[in-house]
Amino acid sequence: MDFLRDVLQEYGVRFEESQIEKTFRYLNELLNSPHNLTALRSLDSAVHKNVAEILIPLKHENLRGSLLDVGSGNGVPGLILAIFFPELKVTLLDSKEKAVQFLEHVVRKLNLENAAVVKERAENFSREHREEYDYATARAVARLNTLVEICAPAVRIGGKLLFYKGPSFEEELKEARKALDELKVELEEVRRYTLKTGEQRCLLVLRKTDRSPEKYPRRVGIPFKRPLL
Numbered sequence: 156m157d158f159l160r161d162v163l164q165e166y167g168v169r170f171e172e173s174q175i176e177k178t179f180r181y182l183n184e185l186l187n188s189p190h191n192l193t194a195l196r197s198l199d200s201a202v203h204k205n206v207a208e209i210l211i212p213l214k215h216e217n218l219r220g221s222l223l224d225v226g227s228g229n230g231v232p233g234l235i236l237a238i239f240f241p242e243l244k245v246t247l248l249d250s251k252e253k254a255v256q257f258l259e260h261v262v263r264k265l266n267l268e269n270a271a272v273v274k275e276r277a278e279n280f281s282r283e284h285r286e287e288y289d290y291a292t293a294r295a296v297a298r299l300n301t302l303v304e305i306c307a308p309a310v311r312i313g314g315k316l317l318f319y320k321g322p323s324f325e326e327e328l329k330e331a332r333k334a335l336d337e338l339k340v341e342l343e344e345v346r347r348y349t350l351k352t353g354e355q356r357c358l359l360v361l362r363k364t365d366r367s368p369e370k371y372p373r374r375v376g377i378p379f380k381r382p383l384l
């Protein structure tokens with residue numbers, strides 16, 4: 156736990172002791188999970204990539220309201236955000252059974268009252284929950300044009316989409332022009348940062364400016380197979 160505390164302090168992330176304890180329990184569950192839900196094998200890299208990477212670009216914010224994490228998988232970023240922003244109500248969405256089982260197990264073990272797990276495809280969920288959420292988040296789920304299509308319809312006008320990306324984000328932004336335009340989303344800010352591991356990361360902050368047309372998202376699989384270009 157000291158290592159986790161030290162790393163977050165080095166990055167200037169503020170925390171309470173109970174959040175460190177919950178995060179440590181989560182990381183242990185993840186690294187010992189029989190479901191093989193992470194490529195990370197050491198606590199060291201998990202602290203940087205699954206915790207610090209998520210909190211660094213949000214360290215000056217106090218997120219509150221409702222948040223939909225699309226393709227939560229091993230719980231990143233949704234579970235971490237639920238731990239560090241207790242005033243957020245987080246929906247952890249994934250379509251895979253083994254991810255959902257793991258997420259439900261961790262939510263129960265950590266007694267995380269502000270997180271709920273849903274097994275569904277994002278294309279269906281966003282269509283059924285139009286304009287409901289203050290935030291949508293995702294990491295390592297799809298390219299930006301696909302993400303915008305499957306996430307934006309669930310976000311309210313004025314709400315934000317927060318996407319964690321690597322150095323290829325500029326190319327993805329160019330490719331997503333049509334998707335942003337069609338789904339009524341604008342790029343607000345790019346928060347770039349470097350992890351102590353040397354990796355360059357960024358958080359794309361986008362804002363929804365108007366209702367997304369009813370025809371989006373298209374049916375399951377199409378935003379991935381035929382992304383808006």
Ligand SMILES: C[S@@+](CC[C@H](N)C(=O)[O-])C[C@H]1O[C@@H](n2cnc3c(N)ncnc32)[C@H](O)[C@@H]1O
Nearest residue numbers: 226227228229231249250251254276277294295
């Ligand atoms: C590579 S994992 C990333 C997990 C986590 N977000 C992270 O950053 O480590 C991608 C996850 O997205 C989920 N996923 C992909 N497409 C999806 C969709 N259309 N609807 C719901 N979940 C989806 C997959 O089941 C998988 O668990």
